[in-house]
Amino acid sequence: MKLAIVGGGSTYTPELIDGFARLRDTLPIGELVLIDPAVDRLELIAGLARRIFAKQGHDAVVSTATDVTAGVQGADAVLLQLRVGGQAARNQDETWPLECGCVGQETTGAGGLAKALRTVPVVLDIAEQVRRTNPDAWIVDFTNPVGIVTRALQTAGHKAVGLCNVAIGFQRKFAAHLGVDPELVRLDHVGLNHLTWERGVTLLDAPNAAGGREVLPQLLAEHGAAIAADLHLPEPVIRRLGVVPSYYLRYFYQHDLVVEELKVKGSRAAEVSAIEAQLLEMYADPALDTKPELLGKRGGAFYSEAAVQLIASLLGTDGRTTVQVVNTRNDGVLPFLPDDAVIEVPAEVDAAGVRPLPQRPVEPLYAGLIAGVTAYEHLALDAALRGGRDRVFDALLAHPLVGQLELAEQLTDRLLAHNRDHLSWA
Template sequence: MKIAVIGGGSTYTPELLEGIVQRQEVLRVSEVVLEDIDSKRLSSVFGFSKRMLAHLGARFAFRMTMDLEDAIKGATFVVIQIRVGGQEARRRDEERGKRLGIVGQETTGEGGFAKAMRTIPVVLGIASKVKELAEGAWILNFTNPSGIVTEALLRFGGVRTVGLCNVPMDMHMEAGKALGVAPERLELDYFGLNHLGFVRGIKVDGVDVTRDVLALLSSERGPANLPEIEYDRAFISALGMIPSPYLRYYYATEKVLEEQAKSAKTRAMEVMEIERELFAYYDDESNFEKPEALNKRGGAWYSRVAVRVMEGLLSPSGRKEVINTLNKGAINGLPEDAVVEIPAHISAYGVVPEKVGDVPEEVFGLIRQVKAYERLTIEASMTRSYEKALIALVNNPLVRTVEKAKAVLENMIKSGDFVPVA
């Protein structure tokens, strides 16, 4: 079985490869190919990864290429983890948000919009090559904003696709740690959109402990680490659910904007520094173990998520995982072809989303509005329409006003991040 990693020059790649080599027998891996358009990054990551894989006992062919078609041809899985425009484009997005007094974060705010606009045409081009050269392959998409990009792929790419994110897994693992139970004993009732997810139920060994957990979170003695909760305790009690960490951008917007205004460095600038450290480590030929500095980059459980999904899609019996997939009636009130982040049964026979049903009124309005924004963004990216882009941004709850939406677009046009044709 061949695995192609598009964007293989990412500093995350060794994390993914470690997960693959640990399960190489189950996955029956014959070849892994790294592809990237940046020769320097690709060579650095490949050189280090080759040493790491040898140390870990990899028994599959491993190579790099800058030829997209060569990487994709005959692959069973095509992992997409690209960043169109690199960290420099992310820096522009974040600084624009800071100047305009709106959230510039790369998945939820205007930064997410700008990133989607740059990314969607590129990933659809990759999908066309997968369709041509790797019949029956699965695309595993990690590229942010994952929900929007995955929906574009599923609706317009013509290739079997699963969208992945480490947040649901991270919440699951952190909940187990806080409750003092092994993660396999824990079941979370999770639903929502990518970076807009909620846990409305928790079971330990089949016993519902949701009320106990919510009571603990709402009390003064509530643990600080479950799962990265930064919300007002009274609010958690009233909501009756646990929001994912990314909900802070919606529920604590003013605090986020304060932090954004005071910070001397954007997250992109921090990541650039971390990546300089990582590439220096990768380039040192004496190094062959995954660096501790990779933890600063984020993406905990990244490889576990990817490998579990691969295993599920190869197995006739399959398994349940929280993924980004087509709604198909799972969440009432959302379009059939909307991508949602929910549990689904994945197997060699395909993906079957679990029925969620009615979503609580407390959060459905926000979910519906963000989904409208996401779908309008896809349309704007594909048509390059200024009007569609304007309406998409106005529907983003973190932008809202026409004035700010127009200011974002004006800046994107000036920087070349958006070239409208209509």
Template sequence: MKLTIIGGGSTYTPELVDGLARLRAALPVTELVLVDPDENRLAPVGAMSRRMLARAGHPARLVTTTDTTTGVTGADAVVIQLRVGGQAARRIDETLPLACGCVGQETTGAGGLAKALRTVPVVLDLAQTIAEHAPDAWIVDFTNPVGIVTRALLDAGHRAVGLCNVAIHVQRRIAALLDVPPNAVELGHAGLNHLTWVRSAHVNGTDRLPELLDRHLPALADISGLTGDLLHHLRTLPSYYLSYYYEHDRIVDRQRLTTPRAEQVADVERELLALYADPANDTRPPQLSQRGGAFYSEAAVHLLAALLGTPDATGGPDAQVPGVQVANVRNNGTFPFLPDRAVVEVPARITSKGPLPLPVPPLEPLYAGLVAHVSAYEELALDAALHGGVERVRTALLAHPLIGQDGPADRLATDLVAANRAHLPWAAR
């Protein structure tokens, strides 16, 4: 089994390699290929990954390359985890919107749109190469904004599934609070990528979320980044990305006084790359937890194993791989108020033929309204990413509930395009 990681020079990669080593029975990879155009990152990450596999006694052959065609040819699956423009572009995404009084965040709002503009064309070019040289490969997209990128891949006809670590992170935290195994917790997780609510947490057929809200409110507030009072009022557990909507002004005030996350991550990445370059290191460093992406490796291995139909991906009681996983998939009637072609983040049965979203209880109006609003924005954001034009960018910004006013939308459209000109071929014309 050949698995290719595009963006293999990411400091995330050893997290994934650690999961591949620990869960080798679920996903018996024989060749792991790391593809990245940046040799300065690829070399230390590749060396570290090779040492980690050797320490674990994993038989997979590890290959590094800067050539995408070489890397994907004959692959069974390809994971895309890239960041166009690096942390420098992320810093602009996080800071430029603040000048207009809007949240500065790399995956939602104006920053998320800027990232989509840079990312979608690159991912589609990569996917075309995959289609030509590995036509049967599954593409797993971990690249943000996952919902928009996954929609772009599916609209272009690729075999793709979007993956986010938020659901598995919440599942693990809830399992710890309830003192049960993680796979015993079935989350009623529903919404869009980075716009989800957990409305139930079933263990052996019993919804334990009401108990959690009554007995563990401070811990749930820590998970969500929202106040216990709001959680008690909602009686749900929103994703921490909902704080950008429910507490917009407080977040903006805080962001103006703190170091941008991009700078913090850049510091962590420099430290990690130095550790990876040390030939004595062969164990996942604790600093990797500061990078984000908790439980990414488990989520990725489980999804890949189910898509590739490995023997332990049966979904039975003794299987290492859960039969139902949260993924980013076509709506196809899951939410009746959205187009079927929209991409939603819900529990799905993952099979070798693709993901099958499970029925979701109707969303309450408070949540359905916001989902419809953001889904409409995502459609306009994808149009801007595919076809370019400052006016399309302005329209998408007008549609986003975190912007939605003409003054900020007009100014941000001009400023975002100017700041990202080097990554937008249409803007240079």
């Protein structure tokens, strides 16, 4: 089996390598190609990848490529984990919205729109190269904003699915609270990428078994304080709602408070850049043959486990149908959204593809916000595909965190000023 990672020069790639090495019985990789235009970083990451595989007794061949078409040749699956503009662009996304009193974040609000505008054309170009070279390959997108990028891929007819680590993170944390194997925990997870709620938690008798026992009330009763502290949300609110929101919901539920905190704290991008510099120094050590503990502060916990599970099911390596949380086409699952919206819900996954599971009606408190952000994502994708200041303005005006004419005008001006080098039409 051959896998390719576009963005393989990322400092985060060793997290994936560690999972591939540990879980080789689930996903038997024979060859891994790391694809990235940054040659120096690419060779550095590839060297560490080879040492991690060797340490684990894994005989996979690790190769590198700077050309996408060459790198994806013969790949069974292609993972996308790229950041157009790097941490410098992310730092801007997290900074200039604060000047307008809006949250500065790489996937939420105006900063998230900027990232989408930079990213969608690049990802679609990569996907076309994959389709021309290897049309049967699955494209697994981990590139943010995952919902918009996955919608762009699926709208263009690509064999693609989106993946995020929020759900598997909740699964692992809930399992730890319950003292059980994570595979016995199934989530009633609903919403959009980075806009989700856990409306139920089922404890199964066996992995992928039917039935099970609802344990969310127990989790909230016994561990509500710890869950709320992890999300930085008030515990009484979580107890009253009876659900566990994604930590991204804090940008909506406590927007003004978060803005004031970010003005004092500074951007996450600056923090990540400092971590990356340290990681690159560590990766250069020829004696290093394990994933450094520092990498855990980089973000994306459990992504490797989620990626292994998803790819193994899509490629049929275990011959089973599994239930996993993915980003995929709505097709009536949430009837208040258009069919071509991309939702994040549990789905059956196997060699036949991805089939989102039916969902019970979504409560108005959540459905209203989901519908509003879906409308924004539709306009954001239109702006990314066709360009134009008016389309950028429309997307910002539609966003629930903006919604005011003067504010949308200010944000549009700043977005364009900071992203002209990445927007061919600007």
